[in-house]
Amino acid sequence: MKSEHSREQSMRSKPSSYESGEQLVTIDKELAKLITDDIITKARIKHLEALIDQCLDSKDEQLFMTLTAEYISLTR
Structure with a gap:
């Protein structure tokens, strides 16, 4: 019980590391969207060429x- 309580306090005292991690996740999602959009566009271009x-x-x-x-x- 004591270690669980200490862990919770430790997590509360470090909000900046959590916030930084959250920003990285946001950037990763945006990058993944850009990459996905590029792949889809290139595939559509190839399909259009065939058509x-x-x-x-x-x-x-x-x-x-x-x-x-x-x-x-x-x-x-």
């Missing part, structure tokens, strides 16, 4: 224009 190639093969001009506009917006 655009199919449109060229099938001569689907309307779909080609739609997909190309999205491709351009993602690659800028």
